Amino acid sequence: MKVHAWFKMSRIGVLILAVAAAPLASWAGGALSVRLVRASHTAEGVDPALRDVADALGSSFAFRGYALVARASQPLPADGRSMRLGPFSVRCEGARNALSIRVEQGRRRLLGTTARLSGTRPLILGGFPAGNGDLFVLVFVAR
Amino acid sequence: MIRNPHRHVSGSAVRGALATQGARLPPPRPAAQFWNEFHARRALQPVAAAEGKTADRLVWRHSGIVGWGVAAAMALAVAAGFWFDLPWRDERRNVIRSYDVGVPHRAVLILDAPGAQASILWVEGIESSTERGDGA
Numbered sequence: 001m002k003v004h005a006w007f008k009m010s011r012i013g014v015l016i017l018a019v020a021a022a023p024l025a026s027w028a029g030g031a032l033s034v035r036l037v038r039a040s041h042t043a044e045g046v047d048p049a050l051r052d053v054a055d056a057l058g059s060s061f062a063f064r065g066y067a068l069v070a071r072a073s074q075p076l077p078a079d080g081r082s083m084r085l086g087p088f089s090v091r092c093e094g095a096r097n098a099l100s101i102r103v104e105q106g107r108r109r110l111l112g113t114t115a116r117l118s119g120t121r122p123l124i125l126g127g128f129p130a131g132n133g134d135l136f137v138l139v140f141v142a143r
Numbered sequence: 144m145i146r147n148p149h150r151h152v153s154g155s156a157v158r159g160a161l162a163t164q165g166a167r168l169p170p171p172r173p174a175a176q177f178w179n180e181f182h183a184r185r186a187l188q189p190v191a192a193a194e195g196k197t198a199d200r201l202v203w204r205h206s207g208i209v210g211w212g213v214a215a216a217m218a219l220a221v222a223a224g225f226w227f228d229l230p231w232r233d234e235r236r237n238v239i240r241s242y243d244v245g246v247p248h249r250a251v252l253i254l255d256a257p258g259a260q261a262s263i264l265w266v267e268g269i270e271s272s273t274e275r276g277d278g279a
Binding site: 053055056057059060098108109110111112113114115116117118121122123124125126127128129 | 236237238239240241242243244245246248254259260261262263264265266267268269270
């Protein structure tokens with residue numbers, strides 16, 4: 001009876017750990033990928049390096065082409081170091097459930113936001129002029 | 144050297160030992176009668192708790208309370224998940240909590256719908272740095 005009782009209780013414990021461990025592990029760590037994309041009304045096609053976010057870009061915007069300009073990544077939680085992406089400097093800090101993002105261009109602070117990133121969907125910050133009618137967008141993916 | 148005290152003794156050895164003491168074996172009874180009497184006697188005799196097993200029996204006896212305790216703990220964990228925004232709460236969706244734009248602009252658009260494939264924070268009408276003359 002002793003073995004049976006402890007076996008029953010240990011099964012409950014294992015179940016709780018299994019339910020809680022996987023999402024907590026993914027939430028605590030992982031990596032943040034940041035890509036600078038030039039969205040164009042003239043150039044066509046999607047850069048092969050953007051294949052994983054091509055559907056998200058295509059379903060959200062009406063541009064004809066998306067070209068990868070620069071990319072960077074860093075482990076999560078982010079430590080706040082600056083990442084250089086084309087003309088922009090991107091600084092991320094914190095865990096994915098409260099990630100602080102700052103986008104600067106030269107001495108200008110363009111945009112700041114605090115967001116929670118899921119493990120599947122990208123966060124897109126955009127609207128930065130790229131010249132010739134094109135626009136820059138920053139694509140953030142937490143994995 | 145320690146000898147095993149639980150040696151196997153055959154039935155004929157028992158009968159032989161009883162015969163040397165002048166004792167007789169009880170007459171054999173039908174099995175059904177034996178077990179009926181056994182169960183009747185067992186029902187009358189209180190069974191004493193075995194020594195050293197009190198704690199285990201206590202846990203077993205109160206396993207219902209333990210189960211309810213575990214269920215309550217899990218309910219609290221789920222409530223805490225909602226309260227502290229832990230991962231199992233709507234994990235597939237991004238949430239833009241706050242934003243600030245540091246340059247002149249016309250509008251800010253946020254697309255943060257649950258069904259969308261991406262969350263978008265779009266700043267419309269940003270002046271380019273060349274227009275402002277403070278190039279990057």
